[in-house]
Amino acid sequence: MDSHGQYEQRVVWAVVGTDIGPLLLAATRDGLVNVVFHATDGVRDQALERLAARLGTEPVEAPGSPLLTEAIRQVEAYFAGRRQDFELPLDWSLISGFNRQVLRELAAGVPYGTVVGYGDLAGRVGQPGAAQAVGMAMGANPLPVVVPCHRVVESDGGIGGFGGGLETKRKLLALEGVLPEPLF
Numbered sequence: 001m002d003s004h005g006q007y008e009q010r011v012v013w014a015v016v017g018t019d020i021g022p023l024l025l026a027a028t029r030d031g032l033v034n035v036v037f038h039a040t041d042g043v044r045d046q047a048l049e050r051l052a053a054r055l056g057t058e059p060v061e062a063p064g065s066p067l068l069t070e071a072i073r074q075v076e077a078y079f080a081g082r083r084q085d086f087e088l089p090l091d092w093s094l095i096s097g098f099n100r101q102v103l104r105e106l107a108a109g110v111p112y113g114t115v116v117g118y119g120d121l122a123g124r125v126g127q128p129g130a131a132q133a134v135g136m137a138m139g140a141n142p143l144p145v146v147v148p149c150h151r152v153v154e155s156d157g158g159i160g161g162f163g164g165g166l167e168t169k170r171k172l173l174a175l176e177g178v179l180p181e182p183l184f
Contacts, residue, residue, distance in 0.1 A: 013026040013027075013034075014068050018075065025068060031090045035144050037163065038165075055093070074087070098127070098133060099137040102121060118131040118138075134152070135152075159173075
């Protein structure tokens with residue numbers, strides 16, 4: 001507790017090796033708050049600086065923290081093909097408004113092994129015609145993989161964009177059986 005009797009915000013993080021490269025996982029008392037692709041040293045350090053600025057506290061590396069152990073276990077099981085759904089508390093504090101609404105619908109309504117179009121997802125949140133805004137929400141997703149923005153594709157069958165890179169999106173969709181694995 002701080003001097004005013006309030007609980008201080010605590011942010012813990014760890015980097016997990018996956019088939020799509022290292023992922024940084026960060027959590028608060030409220031749940032998993034951030035997942036960052038390609039968490040090499042430089043990317044990791046920038047992400048931690050952004051988290052410190054946004055959450056008002058310096059993130060602490062703590063892979064053994066109870067706040068992270070279940071998230072790490074579930075991410076590892078997902079990439080090993082032993083888990084299809086994440087059952088984790090999520091801290092939505094890095095996102096708000098329309099983006100949060102869209103991401104919550106995505107997390108709840110687009111299961112493993114399926115995809116949804118940007119426009120279809122816009123319609124699900126009562127904003128038909130807001131496909132571009134849904135695309136922006138996907139790009140702002142602080143919890144990729146766990147909140148599966150890789151499952152959002154173009155209505156014409158195109159793969160669409162992806163903050164983690166198109167190859168990463170292809171690998172995630174292949175893992176879930178949506179796309180065939182590349183032949184070479």
